[in-house]
Amino acid sequence: MSRKFLEDGELPYCKGCGHSLVANNIDIALQKNNYSILDIIIVTDIGCHGIIDKSFKTHTIHGLHGRSVALASGISAGTSNPKKKVIVLVGDGGATIGMQHIIDAAHNNFNITVIVHNNMLYGMTGGQPSEFTPYGFKTTTTPEGTNRNGYDLCKLAAIAGASFVSRVIGNVDFSDVLSKAFAAKGFSLVEVMEICPSYGVKANPGMKLKNILDAAGLEVKTFVNKETRSFETNIRTNVKRLLNDNENIPVKYKSNIDKPVNILISGSAGEGVQSAAEIFAKAAVSSGLNVSKKGNYPVTVGVGFSSSDIIISPEEILFTGTKDPDIIIITSKEGLDYSSAIIKNSDKGIIFYDSSVSMPETKATLIKYDFRKRVPAKNVSLYALLYYVDYSKVFPLDAVIETLKNDKLSSKLELNKLLDFS
Amino acid sequence: MNNEKKIIFTDNSKIVIEALTEAGADVFIGYPITPANLLYHYASQRFPVFMAAPDEITTLQWMAGFSSVGKIPVTATSFPGFALMVESINMAYMMELPMVIILVQRLGPATGTATTGAQGDLLLLNGMISGGMSIATFNYSDEFDCWNISAKAVEFAVKHRTPVVILTSKEEMMTKKSLDLNLLPFISKYKREFYNSAETYIPYKPEKNLVPAFLPIDNEQHQVRITASTHNMRGIIQNSTLEAMNNSKRLHFKNLRNIEDYVYYDLDDIPDAKTIIVSYGITSDAVKEAVINLRKEGKKISHLIAKTLLPIPKKYYEILDKFETIIIAEENLTGQYKQVLYGSNPQTNIISITDFGKMINPAAITKQASNYV
Incomplete structure (x- = not known):
């Protein structure tokens, strides 16, 4: 059969290299499956096999070492043209580096065919062993032979969920196997066993591929050939805009403040600091104020402190970070610990704090209250902020009540208790 | 009070994702990381295609795949993830595949403090492309930049066939502020043009402003060759021919020249x-x-x-x-x-x-x- 997908002439490999046989078998298999030249997208990895691009008349893309399967997965998931056949050419070195990508692609069942040129060592970087080098096989850096067996990639791909997996010896016509792999829906993988004429043959004179495979327990067979559903990209056509009028907060209330008020609320994670600060902030917006809210918390979720800097202002707000707060609200010991330096340095502010904590020395005005005794811990932040609104009249309490009623939190709250400051 | 205002209370992550999609970005691929996770979250609701990648190397590789077939991918990460992406960003740079990468800075070194902001990654970007070549890097100073510059970043990437980085930081992406929606101007979707001549397509032949015409690799008309290795205009790997060297140098000068039209x-x-x-x-x-x-x-x-x-x-x-x-x-x-x-x-x-x-x-x-x- 004359070539259709490959250019005429010599292929760019060493004499006797199995890679040439792989390329020719691909051409034959593609012809058997009646593909057109531009139906094919060849994705090559780094390694000797990867210099084949210029010999293919198809689309070609040549990327990084080990990443070809991930790149091909992206092409396959991205194309809206179901006729396209994405074929990855990778060596055992690239398969070692990109093992996760292979497992992942098989698991997702991306619609690609991966052809692994397994000559059991890294040929382009001097002949060192890969994770596919079998026990006893000699390489340039293991002249006594490697001391552990390589992966059985076919078994791994099969377990991961591939549609078609086969291992062949690269010294015969295996185009029928490739043809089946190309026709399979979803992820298919063919591992072609070779010996590198430059490093493998020299280091292991007289060794036969079949004997190596037998000793390593690597079976030459088709492991999986099943009808499956290949990966389908979910393309949503009716996504909603994020910034829509539903979130509009109408201004219904009025605030009497004539300058910015910096508020720091500091408490414990899991006690609703951030959600309470958000309710407060939205109520301030509904009172015609400019508002910012910055959260501070450790990386852990649900443990440790949680605090929020809120600025409410009749003017434009610029800097949104923590700076000498006018109001500090402390609802727990963890909140106090986080804010203690700010409290000690405060000389103008008012501090509302729970009766369970001991305040350090400060020039700020102190107001103690039983926040924690009066409501459940999960509501203590909200309760403290409501207390502050009621105390300060920065904006009407009704603004917060209305914001709360519009919030998903509302069904879980006993509003009358949260508004009881007697 | 002015009732014509449409005030919302939002973080800038939401503004960024909305602006990117309005400008035409159609795929978000990512692995979540604090403080970029709000971008990830909103993207999962807003982008026509959202793919959850298992890690940041896969993220960039999938993005390159989508970009090669004519999609406009976006991701968002922070330093630990970005570090993993660097080789693949170089790949996309060499392949001339448009995409937008948002780097939300947090306190380093290494894992550092995920929930503390920083401006610590600029020097990394300045030398990130091997050879010291330039990559377009934008950043925001307020919510209006989040809107306008996000759209311009998409435009720059697509128009010039290049990855673009948006550098931002934790507080910029997570702090919430009140905002009048009516102050955000309309963003029109960038009108992308693909190569449409009957003549043989040469994937790295520079056209206007040193930018080669783009053609998706899954097209039916012309062979497309894309490569991350040093190559000539036809996308054939060459070690050090004059044509190949000039092609590599062009990548730098392409950004240097065209950034002058995008100075904000x-x-x-x-x-x-x-x-x-x-x-x-x-x-x-x-x-x-x-x-x-x-x-x-x-x-x-x-x-x-x-x-x-x-x-x-x-x-x-x-x-x-x-x-x-x-x-x-x-x-x-x-x-x-x-x-x-x-x-x-x-x-x-x-x-x-x-x-x-x-x-x-x-x-x-x-x-x-x-x-x-």
């Missing part, structure tokens, strides 16, 4: 000011406050907010060269933009105001800057 900055200049303070990103609002304070004290100081960070626009030096003293404020240990603008041993009239591990307070800027005004 705010200049608050007052007559007779001999000192200017330069800021970018999260530090800009603190500097604005400091400038107001300094002027109240009768001090004459100007303010430049840089939004197009890299490659450095020529315009910045035109502005800065008129001043006797230049102060650069940023949230990192060593003064990274100062080093980018003036090198590691600048003259004594180039001053750094920095802080590490927390936002620089306007009072600190006011105090330090007043020594130089």
Whole structure:
């Protein structure tokens, strides 16, 4: 059969290299499956096999070492043209580096065919062993032979969920196997066993591929050939805009403040600091104020402190970070610990704090209250902020009540208790 | 109260994702990481295609795949993830595949503190492309930049066949503010053009402004060759031919030349000011406050907010060269933009105001800057 997908002439490999046989078998298999030249997208990895691009008349893309399967997965998931056949050419070195990508692609069942040129060592970087080098096989850096067996990639791909997996010896016509792999829906993988004429043959004179495979327990067979559903990209056509009028907060209330008020609320994670600060902030917006809210918390979720800097202002707000707060609200010991330096340095502010904590020395005005005794811990932040609104009249309490009623939190709250400051 | 306003209370992550999609970005691929996770979350609701990748290398590779078939992919990450992406960003740069990568800075080194912001990754970007080549890097100074510059980043990437980085930081992406929606201008979707001639397609033949025409690799008309290795105009790997070298150099000059049409900055200049303070990103609002304070004290100081960070626009030096003293404020240990603008041993009239591990307070800027005004 004359070539259709490959250019005429010599292929760019060493004499006797199995890679040439792989390329020719691909051409034959593609012809058997009646593909057109531009139906094919060849994705090559780094390694000797990867210099084949210029010999293919198809689309070609040549990327990084080990990443070809991930790149091909992206092409396959991205194309809206179901006729396209994405074929990855990778060596055992690239398969070692990109093992996760292979497992992942098989698991997702991306619609690609991966052809692994397994000559059991890294040929382009001097002949060192890969994770596919079998026990006893000699390489340039293991002249006594490697001391552990390589992966059985076919078994791994099969377990991961591939549609078609086969291992062949690269010294015969295996185009029928490739043809089946190309026709399979979803992820298919063919591992072609070779010996590198430059490093493998020299280091292991007289060794036969079949004997190596037998000793390593690597079976030459088709492991999986099943009808499956290949990966389908979910393309949503009716996504909603994020910034829509539903979130509009109408201004219904009025605030009497004539300058910015910096508020720091500091408490414990899991006690609703951030959600309470958000309710407060939205109520301030509904009172015609400019508002910012910055959260501070450790990386852990649900443990440790949680605090929020809120600025409410009749003017434009610029800097949104923590700076000498006018109001500090402390609802727990963890909140106090986080804010203690700010409290000690405060000389103008008012501090509302729970009766369970001991305040350090400060020039700020102190107001103690039983926040924690009066409501459940999960509501203590909200309760403290409501207390502050009621105390300060920065904006009407009704603004917060209305914001709360519009919030998903509302069904879980006993509003009358949260508004009881007697 | 003005009832015509449409006030919402939002973080900037939401504004960024909305703007990117309005401009035509159609695929978000990512692995979530604090403080980029709000971008990831909103993207999962808003992008026509959203793919959850198992890690950041896969993210960039999938993005390159989508980009090669004509989609416009976006991701968002922070330093630990970005570090994993660097080789693949170089790949996309060499392949000339458009995409947008948002780097939300947090406190390093290494894992550092995920929930503390920083401006610590600019020098990495300045040398990220092997060979010291330029990659377009934008950043935001406020919510309106989040809207406008996000759209321009998509446009720059697609129009010039290149990855683009948007540099931002934790507080910029997570702090919430009230915003009048009516102040955000309409964003029109960028009209992308693919190669449409009957003549043989040459994938790396430079056309207008050093940019080669783009054709998706899954097209039916012309062979497309894409490669990350040194190559000639036809996309054939070549070691060091003149054509291949010129092609590689073109990538740098393509960005250098075209960034000049995408120079975004705010200049608050007052007559007779001999000192200017330069800021970018999260530090800009603190500097604005400091400038107001300094002027109240009768001090004459100007303010430049840089939004197009890299490659450095020529315009910045035109502005800065008129001043006797230049102060650069940023949230990192060593003064990274100062080093980018003036090198590691600048003259004594180039001053750094920095802080590490927390936002620089306007009072600190006011105090330090007043020594130089």
